[in-house]
Amino acid sequence: MDKTINQKAWFLVLPVFLVVAFSAVLPLMTVVNYSMQDTFGNNQFFWNGVGWFKELLDPSTDLGGRFLASLGRNLFFSAVILAIEVPLGIVVALSMPREGWTVAACLVILALPLLIPWNVVGTIWQIFGRPDIGLLGYVLNHLGFNYNYVSNEVDAWVTVIVMDVWHWTSLVALLCYAGLKSIPDAYYQAAQIDGASRWAVFKAIQLPKMNRVLLIAVLLRFMDSFMIYTEPFVVTGGGPGNSTTFVSIELVKIALGQFDLGKAAALSLVYNLIILIVCWVFYTVMTNAGSERPVKEGAA
Amino acid sequence: MHSIPGRRLIMGLFLIFLLLPIYWLVNMSFKTNAEIVSTMTLWPHTPTLQHYRRIFTDESWYSGYINSLEYVVINTVISIAVALPAAYAFSRYRFLGDKHLFFWLLSNRMAPAAVYALPFFNLYSAIGLFDTPWAVALAHCIFNVPLAVWILEGFVSGVPREIDETAFLDGYSFPRFFIKILVPLIASGIGVAAFFCFMFSWVELLLARTLTSVQAKPIAAIMTRTVSAAGMDWGLLAAAGVLTIIPGALVIWFVRNYIARGFALGRV
Structure with a gap:
């Protein structure tokens, strides 16, 4: 379907442009402004050039050390949750019932964690994991594990990761399920005639058909886990020590806790730049996948 | 199989x-x-039922739910209203900078809220909207407007172009075509987009907490008050948490078949 060229379409897009520009471009300009300046309070600012950026990217300074440490933790966190959520999501999608009321029931329960406010997700796991009043913490401690997410770094990490798996695996599962549903029955019948094994069906039919949704799922999960703030903040507060302080938590600490505007702004810009690059990859993948759609439908 | x-x-x-x-x-x-x-x-x-009774009788508690609902509804209305014409434009026309604009919108959906917390605080203080539901509603537009555009674009593209052409041949003006024909055709899409705007605004805490102090404080921020000198009021915290799950759980049934599509930004 060819789109017609019509510059008047800009009038239709204008409201969106204005609203988003107001809440994105204006604030971002403030950030750029701050990132180049230093202040000693009283609203007096001094030109600092690229000083903050130099400090940020130099691990020997306090700011640089904190930034790179939190960036490392965040990338590790994203890698771990992707490694768990993607295979688990595929397995859950393959386990979905085929028809009847159970399909709707499963869909609704799967989606439930996605609709819970993020701080309540934190609260749920805070309560669930406490050794004194939480079922999980109580059971683990009575099984002989000395589990306490408040004081032990490993336990804090495990809690944050399990919480994220609980919160977001459903997203991967729902997307994969949507991909699986688009496979025509004829494919399965053909496989049956060929005597294909269960694994061959998965590898040759289901996985290729899930490709596009899986890419979307991986990129969405990466982006969102890279920006994670509320859930670990509620559960661990970034601790014990700094062990679960991710980039967003560090940024809010510097910006709203210490009110170090210059440092926070420099960090924001670098953070945003990373997101922008990943986002570009995401966009390219999505639009390319979208252009394949009609061909696929024609082939099916 | x-x-x-x-x-x-x-x-x-x-x-x-x-x-x-x-x-x-x-x-x-x-x-x-x-x-x-x-x-x-x-x-x-x-x-x-003491915890629930306390929440429903203590104004400082239940006003949190009202405040949250207020900015969520304002945000949903703004997002859908501005996103509808834009979704139509992106779906039907090519124009100068369309692809860049579409990408720019997506990049805002992905931008970390933590980056915007401080500048938003300054911006809304400066224009006198701080601590009003409007501040939070406008701030949440940064991720909800792009989301609504992306979802609606998918639904508008599902409407055959012939319908537009026939309507214009029949003498419909553009606004009349839009309201009388297009909107009813993509009603389910509007419902899905509204649901996702509602949801993402409802679950967000960082911006909502930063942009309010007393008058418009959302329930999520009020929940942090349960820590007191006498220790945590766990029962009250749990009851408040349960009540925040209910709105999502109630409407989920209606969009269950579109959930994947919404989370994938309309691309499934």
């Missing part, structure tokens, strides 16, 4: 894994605080 061996077991275990923490929260909300801290009970032995 679709399924794998032991699928019922896997599905069952996973659903239990999802429901158990939620059950624990509900369980706590019906217990007295004495029962919570003294014994480990799998269900409330002395069920009580």
Whole structure:
């Protein structure tokens, strides 16, 4: 379907442009402004050039050390949750019932964690994991594990990761399920005639058909886990020590806790730049996948 | 052929894994605080409604829900209203900078809220909107407007172009075509987009908390008050948490077949 060229379409897009520009471009300009300046309070600012950026990217300074440490933790966190959520999501999608009321029931329960406010997700796991009043913490401690997410770094990490798996695996599962549903029955019948094994069906039919949704799922999960703030903040507060302080938590600490505007702004810009690059990859993948759609439908 | 061996077991275990923490929260909300801290009970032995009663009678508590709903509704209305014409434009026309604009919108959906917390605080203080639902509603537009545009674009593209052409041949003006023909055709899409705007605005805390102090404080921020000198009021915290889950759980049924599409930004 060819789109017609019509510059008047800009009038239709204008409201969106204005609203988003107001809440994105204006604030971002403030950030750029701050990132180049230093202040000693009283609203007096001094030109600092690229000083903050130099400090940020130099691990020997306090700011640089904190930034790179939190960036490392965040990338590790994203890698771990992707490694768990993607295979688990595929397995859950393959386990979905085929028809009847159970399909709707499963869909609704799967989606439930996605609709819970993020701080309540934190609260749920805070309560669930406490050794004194939480079922999980109580059971683990009575099984002989000395589990306490408040004081032990490993336990804090495990809690944050399990919480994220609980919160977001459903997203991967729902997307994969949507991909699986688009496979025509004829494919399965053909496989049956060929005597294909269960694994061959998965590898040759289901996985290729899930490709596009899986890419979307991986990129969405990466982006969102890279920006994670509320859930670990509620559960661990970034601790014990700094062990679960991710980039967003560090940024809010510097910006709203210490009110170090210059440092926070420099960090924001670098953070945003990373997101922008990943986002570009995401966009390219999505639009390319979208252009394949009609061909696929024609082939099916 | 679709399924794998032991699928019922896997599905069952996973659903239990999802429901158990939620059950624990509900369980706590019906217990007295004495029962919570003294014994480990799998269900409330002395069920009580005291926490819920407190939330519904104490204005500082229930006003939090009203404040949250207020900015969420304003945000949803703004997002859908501006996104509808834009979605039509992106779906039907090519114009200068369309692809860049579409990408720019997506990049805002992905931008970390933490980056915007401080500048938003300055911006809305400067224009006198700080601590009003409008500040939070406008701030949440940064991720909800792009989301609505992306979802609606998918639905508008599903409407055959011939319908537009026939309507214009029949003498419909553009606004009349839009309201009388296009909007009813993509009503389900508007519902889905509205649901996702509602949801993402409802679950967000960082910006909502930063942009309010007293008057427009959202329920999520009020929940942090349960920490007091006498220790945590776990029962109250749990009850407040349960009440925040209910709006999502109620409407989820209506969009269950579109959930994947919404989370994938309309691209499934």
